[in-house]
Amino acid sequence: xxxxxxxxxxxxxxxxxxxxxxxxxxxxxxxxxxxxxxxxxxxxxxxxxxxxxxxxxxxxxxxxxxxxxxxxxxxxxxxxxxxxxxxxxxxxxxxxxxxxxxxxxxxxxxxxxxxxxxxxxxxxxxxxxxxxxxxxxxxxxxxxxxxxxxxxxxxxxxxxxxxxxxxxxxxxxxxxxxxxxxxxxxxxxxxxxxxxxxxxxxxxxxxxxxxxxxxxxxxxxxxxxxxxxxxxxxxxxxxxxxxxxxxxxxxxxxxxxxxxxxxxxxxxxxxxxxxxxxxxxxxxxxxxxxxxxxxxxxxxxxxxxxxxxxxxxxxxxxxxxxxxxxxxxxxxxxxxxxxxxxxxxxxxxxxxxxxxxxxxxxxxxxxxxxxxxxxxxxxxxxxxxxxxxxxxxxxxxxxxxxxxxxxxxxxxxxxxxxxxxxxxxxxxxxxxxxxxxxxxxxxxxxxxxxxxxxxxxxxxxxxxxxxxxxxxxxxxxxxxxxxxxxxxxxxxxxxxxxxxxxxxxxxxxxxxxxxxxxxxxxxxxxxxxxxxxxxxxxxxxxxxxxxxxxxxxxxxxxxxxxxxxxxxxxxxxxxxxxxxxxxxxxxxxxxxxxxxxxxxxxxxxxxxxxxxxxxxxxxxxxxxxxxxxxxxxxxxxxxxxxxxxxxxxxxxxxxxxxxxxxxxxxxxx
Amino acid sequence: xxxxxxxxxxxxxxxxxxxxxxxxxxxxxxxxxxxxxxxxxxxxxxxxxxxxxxxxxxxxxxxxxxxxxxxxxxxxxxxxxxxxxxxxxxxxxxxxxxxxxxxxxxxxxxxxxxxxxxxxxxxxxxxxxxxxxxxxxxxxxxxxxxxxxxxxxxxxxxxxxxxxxxxxxxxxx
Numbered sequence: 001x002x003x004x005x006x007x008x009x010x011x012x013x014x015x016x017x018x019x020x021x022x023x024x025x026x027x028x029x030x031x032x033x034x035x036x037x038x039x040x041x042x043x044x045x046x047x048x049x050x051x052x053x054x055x056x057x058x059x060x061x062x063x064x065x066x067x068x069x070x071x072x073x074x075x076x077x078x079x080x081x082x083x084x085x086x087x088x089x090x091x092x093x094x095x096x097x098x099x100x101x102x103x104x105x106x107x108x109x110x111x112x113x114x115x116x117x118x119x120x121x122x123x124x125x126x127x128x129x130x131x132x133x134x135x136x137x138x139x140x141x142x143x144x145x146x147x148x149x150x151x152x153x154x155x156x157x158x159x160x161x162x163x164x165x166x167x168x169x170x171x172x173x174x175x176x177x178x179x180x181x182x183x184x185x186x187x188x189x190x191x192x193x194x195x196x197x198x199x200x201x202x203x204x205x206x207x208x209x210x211x212x213x214x215x216x217x218x219x220x221x222x223x224x225x226x227x228x229x230x231x232x233x234x235x236x237x238x239x240x241x242x243x244x245x246x247x248x249x250x251x252x253x254x255x256x257x258x259x260x261x262x263x264x265x266x267x268x269x270x271x272x273x274x275x276x277x278x279x280x281x282x283x284x285x286x287x288x289x290x291x292x293x294x295x296x297x298x299x300x301x302x303x304x305x306x307x308x309x310x311x312x313x314x315x316x317x318x319x320x321x322x323x324x325x326x327x328x329x330x331x332x333x334x335x336x337x338x339x340x341x342x343x344x345x346x347x348x349x350x351x352x353x354x355x356x357x358x359x360x361x362x363x364x365x366x367x368x369x370x371x372x373x374x375x376x377x378x379x380x381x382x383x384x385x386x387x388x389x390x391x392x393x394x395x396x397x398x399x400x401x402x403x404x405x406x407x408x409x410x411x412x413x414x415x416x417x418x419x420x421x422x423x424x425x426x427x428x429x430x431x432x433x434x435x436x437x438x439x440x441x442x443x444x445x446x447x448x449x450x451x452x453x454x455x456x457x458x459x460x461x462x463x464x465x466x467x468x469x470x471x472x473x474x475x476x477x478x479x480x481x482x483x484x485x486x487x488x489x490x491x492x493x494x495x496x497x498x499x500x501x502x503x504x505x506x507x508x509x510x511x512x513x514x515x516x517x518x519x520x521x522x523x524x525x526x527x528x529x530x531x532x533x534x535x536x537x538x539x540x541x542x543x544x545x546x547x548x549x550x551x552x553x554x555x556x557x558x559x560x561x562x563x564x565x566x567x568x569x570x571x572x573x574x575x576x577x578x579x580x581x582x583x584x585x586x587x588x589x590x591x592x593x594x595x596x597x598x599x600x601x602x603x604x605x606x607x608x609x610x611x612x613x614x615x616x617x618x619x620x621x622x623x624x625x626x627x628x629x630x631x632x633x634x635x636x637x638x639x640x641x642x643x644x645x646x647x648x649x650x651x652x653x654x655x656x657x658x659x660x661x662x663x664x665x666x667x668x669x
Numbered sequence: 670x671x672x673x674x675x676x677x678x679x680x681x682x683x684x685x686x687x688x689x690x691x692x693x694x695x696x697x698x699x700x701x702x703x704x705x706x707x708x709x710x711x712x713x714x715x716x717x718x719x720x721x722x723x724x725x726x727x728x729x730x731x732x733x734x735x736x737x738x739x740x741x742x743x744x745x746x747x748x749x750x751x752x753x754x755x756x757x758x759x760x761x762x763x764x765x766x767x768x769x770x771x772x773x774x775x776x777x778x779x780x781x782x783x784x785x786x787x788x789x790x791x792x793x794x795x796x797x798x799x800x801x802x803x804x805x806x807x808x809x810x811x812x813x814x815x816x817x818x819x820x821x822x823x824x825x826x827x828x829x830x831x832x833x834x835x836x837x838x839x840x841x842x
Contacts, residue, residue, distance in 0.1 A: 241822075343705050346712060354709070358716055366724045380732040381752045383804050383820060389727050520790055522766055603790055614764075616790055 002067065005055040005148035009140055012048035012099070015041050016133035023126035027119045027197070035122040039110040042125055045132055046103035053100045056093060056147050060086045065158055069093060069147040075160035077551060082161055085171040089161055092139070092147035094174060099135045101182040102128060105211070109186070120203055123193025124186070131185060134318060142310045169229035176222030177249055181287040183215015184256055187263070188284030188326075191277050195329040200337045205267045205276060210641060212263060212280075216256050217637035223249050224630040231599075231623075232588060239512075239626070242387040244371040248290030251364045255283040258360040261353060264491070269410075270340030271350060274330070275357050277337060281326035286364065288319050293372060345412035352405045359401065363394045388513065396450045399506045402499050403457035406464040421463055428459025439595055439621065440515070447514035454507040461499055468492070494640035501632025504625040511596075511622025520603060520616040525557070533617035535564040536598055541571070543608050552577045555607045559615075561591055561598060569593065574615075576605040596621040733804055738775035738783050741807060741814050752804045753816065758782065759797025769821075773801060787818040799823050 019041035026034030074086035106128040113121040187208040194204035231239035259279035265272040432455030469485035523529040531538040548554035588601035603614035733750035755773025762771040768788030805818035
């Protein structure tokens, strides 16, 4: 089976190279037969990637310890769910999963184009094939990246999955991130193809947009799951630590967000073309950099892995190559990708979008600079407090831009109209003030400003809905106008949901980061011992233990929680899992209150014999809003991706909407 | 989802041709817009400049030197922020209500140690023999070096390489 896996990888490499060559020639010469054969080769390498993946999956399901990779990442006691997760628990399998996803995406794009054999699409599939070839080559050449190696003789007993990773969120987090990265490979592929062909029309954006939205959705999901896992499992009392590896996934998310908006503007209005090209290249490039920081151990991180020279040089070469190629192509076609429209005024929606792109890009640059360049060039490192210093104002600034955007008109904005449309958002922001005061947010001036902006943004979303509802009425009942405003255009509906999600996320981040309150104390393990934590009092009531998952012993310490008024608001049982291997993991428990979470964890593992407990209590205001908001962001993306039921009808509506937009523009001009 | 591209393409292309038509007419009286363009460039330049200066300032003020334990001796880093990786020496680890005190040993094969004081929270993988990364201010007294730590992280029990059984130290030079 090892041999079959290795053969399949080599076959994928050969066929991917063949596909790239055929497609490149077909694209250059417009020879449709070459493009068709290139597509067939694409089917071939995808099939090879599927075979290799099935071989590895089969080995994991049967826990075939002859595979060194299975030996290191699984053991027979695991449930089927976690056996499957072993597939991507290590680097070798992660690369294979990535290769598989890339290949499947390439095939889907090729299959959809098999009847038309367009040069632009052929170019995009070619870029993806090169990508697949590079991955396959790395896996074939680098021992540490090949999942099909035999276990060395006398290796002992299997190592198994790390207990900390035995959590559903951690099983889904890596594939979600990879899917996100693969999704962003598509806009890059189409952008390179459009640049090579000099096609400054909309076709490449149309071909790539849904993949970009899908990639963004998966990346958001992956980051959200990782943060949630860190919050509930890692028990360090937070969800984000600005580790270079974490930042690595956030940076392409930021540029990817700007990319989505730029692509929409490109497709709808023929503007922001260079932004779209640059961001497509940058986002893909940043996913590579994220891989590079994660996999090469170049950057000192708590995730650091062993260094392997071949891998380092390979990835470094690819990163430099992609950057040089993209920059050269964009420079070459710079003039051709000029906007279809002139920029008219700073008081325009275009300018707000421009600011938003700038903010996201600079945010990404700042994080990249601090986490990659500073350690590499200056041998220095910056801590979480430094990131927060620029992340918090930038987060609030982004929210302000989201809020302002719909209040401005395209091209130029009439001052009177702007003042009128500011009324509702300002009113909502003012109405929210008592709530913020009630929650005690006046203790930090900067945080309070942030919350004011959150209220303003909420008002702006409402204002936007109302305006488009009123516009749609024209004699019909107002409910019809409202329905049209909320559901009339899928993109717009997605926008409402995602922006509402963003307001919640930023409010939740502000609340939980700026106003978190933490206390830790050591108490004797005798019932009746008390922990004072801000407004809460925890009383220890006793310990118990039971056998847990994977042969572990789980010890619980029970506490009753009392609020400031002395009411018992609940009970919590933080616990420790002690594994047969001797490893132990403390597990936090979280008591949800209407506006905050009470997070309780012991700082050290314990069992029923322990004489004292190190208890840490962290109060996180509004943290739930982060999770709810993240879900809304993903729902927003999903709405815009949902396949259209009655396509004809939708198209007609789109055309009507475009006409109406045009009319409105002339009216506001 | 790839299957819908073509239909999307037609829909959007059709409605974009409307925009193109409108553009053709509007393009005529430009001229005025060079002023708007200049303003756009100036605004962009100012924002980027402010941002770059801000980030560089913050990073240079807050940044810590990443060093090995063995490199600390010599006084060069007294009063500076340092980030140091090391292994917790079990017999030196003291924990009480005010926090932790422990020594960490160099990871590059040197015998040097440095004392660490820390009153915050540690991950559950922290303990005797753990490899940690300590962030804090370095000082020296008669008794040797001391890091007053603001953050202690244990090296991630990597999900990727052998789950915490192999210490992931930086390789010896």
